[in-house]
């Protein structure tokens with residue numbers, strides 16, 4: 001049979017990593033990434049890119065842990081390679097602080113990040129409003145450089161990248177054998193998934209190169225994440241808000257909250273405000289389907305709904321989506337050899 005034609009819809013962190021993983025596993029496939037927007041225009045460009053997982057309530061913890069571990073191991077190797085600066089991947093140490101001790105003393109990811117431990121009394125003196133804290137080292141992606149680096153690697157592997165808005169996946173059936181749906185919040189319209197909701201996030205990117213450690217309030221709402229070129233200050237989580245316009249009063253509130261955790265930020269310059277819609281769902285949708293209509297067929301793999309954890313989980317979910325693509329290829333090969341009999 002001819003090489004399977006695979007379209008990956010979406011060029012955020014999930015689509016690009018899935019396309020890379022499929023290209024590595026099945027080099028004979030003709031792969032195209034189709035997206036309405038590429039970097040710097042995706043939700044993934046807005047993210048802080050920290051590897052600190054958020055729980056998806058309906059995905060089993062052992063699965064979330066596997067996805068996180070695979071992503072951490074993959075990015076850790078990049079951070080230790082000559083590609084680290086171009087890819088925008090680096091280690092960052094810091095603290096997660098709590099006003100009251102958390103219900104769960106050890107988060108499920110505590111043995112995957114490096115050097116996880118409770119903060120000492122001396123360290124806690126830095127945060128007079130907080131009574132408990134955890135110190136650890138994790139990884140951070142500088143998102144636009146990481147997306148660009150993935151695009152460059154895809155092109156080097158012969159993958160085509162095309163700007164195109166897809167109205168529905170079925171429109172691709174005559175051009176492709178397999179479609180991988182990595183459309184983020186766009187999947188709500190693309191496949192009519194009403195379980196997928198936007199959770200709006202507003203962040204500030206500031207120039208404050210003296211801030212070297214991350215600080216995250218345990219409620220996850222206030223955070224300071226230093227990257228290579230800027231520090232991300234957050235944030236907000238507004239369920240079912242579709243607004244992409246920055247809200248000035250929210251900007252002021254975020255800045256005030258972050259300055260109360262790290263007073264030196266009062267001297268930060270060049271504030272840039274960004275808004276993104278997290279594609280949130282009770283569980284990530286990783287699923288294979290076979291569609292057919294009047295004798296025509298299309299194999300579909302879904303990989304969307306990563307909510308607040310797209311960067312933390314992307315390589316693990318890309319690997320799982322690639323396995324599903326492999327099952328689709330086996331099904332195509334099975335049907336083409338049956339057709340020959």
Ligand code: FAD
Nearest residue numbers: 011012014036037044049050166184186201276310311312
């Ligand atoms: P997107 O990046 O939105 O990409 C979707 C792609 O699909 C785009 O290319 C889009 O153009 C395309 N598309 C959509 N519909 C169509 C269509 N009909 N036709 C063609 N193309 C289409 N996660 C972390 O792990 N760590 C963090 O620190 C972190 N911080 C965040 C901070 C904020 C403020 C926000 C908003 C999110 C944060 N996240 C974080 C979450 C993370 O950004 C998301 O989980 C991740 O970006 C989702 O990636 P995605 O590729 O699924 O979606």
